[in-house]
Amino acid sequence: MKQSIIIFTSLLLFSCNKKENTIDLLDYSFSGTFSQVYSLKINQTDTVYIHQEWMGHRLKNGISDPKDKTNYYAILNEKEKLKLFNYIEKVNLFKYKSEYSLEHIIDGSTYIIGITKDNKNKMISVYGGGAPKEIDSIAILINNLKQKLVLKETKKNLHFESQKIISFIKPPLPPPVKNINN
Numbered sequence: 001m002k003q004s005i006i007i008f009t010s011l012l013l014f015s016c017n018k019k020e021n022t023i024d025l026l027d028y029s030f031s032g033t034f035s036q037v038y039s040l041k042i043n044q045t046d047t048v049y050i051h052q053e054w055m056g057h058r059l060k061n062g063i064s065d066p067k068d069k070t071n072y073y074a075i076l077n078e079k080e081k082l083k084l085f086n087y088i089e090k091v092n093l094f095k096y097k098s099e100y101s102l103e104h105i106i107d108g109s110t111y112i113i114g115i116t117k118d119n120k121n122k123m124i125s126v127y128g129g130g131a132p133k134e135i136d137s138i139a140i141l142i143n144n145l146k147q148k149l150v151l152k153e154t155k156k157n158l159h160f161e162s163q164k165i166i167s168f169i170k171p172p173l174p175p176p177v178k179n180i181n182n
Contacts (some may be wrong), residue, residue, distance in 0.1 A: 026142075028041070028112065029162035030143065033107050035056050036052070048074045049072070049158050071156060074152065080145060084145060088115065094120065096124060096132065098122075098123060105127065111126050114162045125165055
């Protein structure tokens with residue numbers, strides 16, 4: 001009887017302390033035509049990693065003023081992280097297509113949302129619009145979250161799967177101008 005009580009109490013304590021299994025990894029990249037290009041990664045810890053590739057017109061619309069081609073980290077408030085991860089869980093990205101784009105757009109903003117959960121990966125690419133509002137809402141939440149972060153520079157080598165995809169979406173450069181005098 002005493003042993004049963006100990007086992008029951010242990011199981012009860014273990015189940016109360018166990019964190020709910022949410023997203024294992026969020027990998028996000030954004031390329032705004034005239035605003036900024038960055039990648040962001042959040043895993044199960046409280047640390048966010050960011051690679052700021054480019055900041056257009058030296059925008060100052062957040063707490064930190066990131067430099068181009070620089071890696072950063074920031075500590076994420078647990079409440080903000082749960083808000084974002086819970087919303088992504090609710091939306092369930094696994095039920096959506098992997099690509100959304102507007103055909104007539106040639107210089108639109110692009111974002112890639114990638115998640116890993118329970119050893120399953122999902123990557124969604126949006127170019128110029130056309131995504132369901134639930135997916136756009138995730139991008140807005142992430143962009144707003146980034147603006148609130150206090151960034152600290154890091155020399156850590158960062159790797160983003162979404163960054164590989166976003167580099168292929170950029171429109172090609174125009175051909176060189178031919179000299180008509182020759």
